[in-house]
Amino acid sequence: MVNSRCIIAAPIKNTREQKQEQNMITGGCLCGRVKYVYDGDINEIAMCHCSQCRKAQGGPFATNSPITSQKIEFSGQHFIREYQSNDDKVRAFCSHCGSPLYSRLNSNPDIKRLRIGTVESPIQCTKRYHIFTASKADWDTISDDYPQHKER
Secondary structure, three states: OOOOOOOOOOOOOOHHHHHHHHHEEEEEOOOOOOEEEEEOOOOOEEEEOOHHHHHHHOOOOEEEEEEEHHHEEEEOHHHEEEEEOOOOEEEEEEOOOOOEEEEEEOOEEEEEEEEHHHEOOOOOOOOEEEEOHHHOOOOOOOOOOOOEOOOO
16 A cells, blocks of 8 residues: 655745745734734834723723834725724724724824734834823833833
8 A cells, every 4th residue: 555645835935025924914803804914013012001092992001003004904904994083093993893903193194003912923022111101090000111101
């Protein structure tokens, strides 16, 4: 009896494709209907303690990173809903599961603030800080050593 196996070879990727794949940041919402790929790096992580972010996230702060709007691609985009939370700010979420995805300012459409909790890829980012700590929840204690800013 001959034991034969079929081996399917993966397509050979050139160095540029491998580098691009390594630099891609992927993520999505809780239910998986919205997915994204970001062709860039996470260079800073802000933990915002303002009352709007606390309410939008349902927790003590929102953890987000500014990214270039043109470098992110969404699948399941028809599930994304945007809520105008003030004259300038829009907050986006999945209409099925409610996961917050990003926010953006109408006055600065080239930048989105990606919600880091939706990132599925490993990220390396050492620039982390807290903002709007003057309005943090009175029941919250910041227990890390990241810089704290009373305002932005």
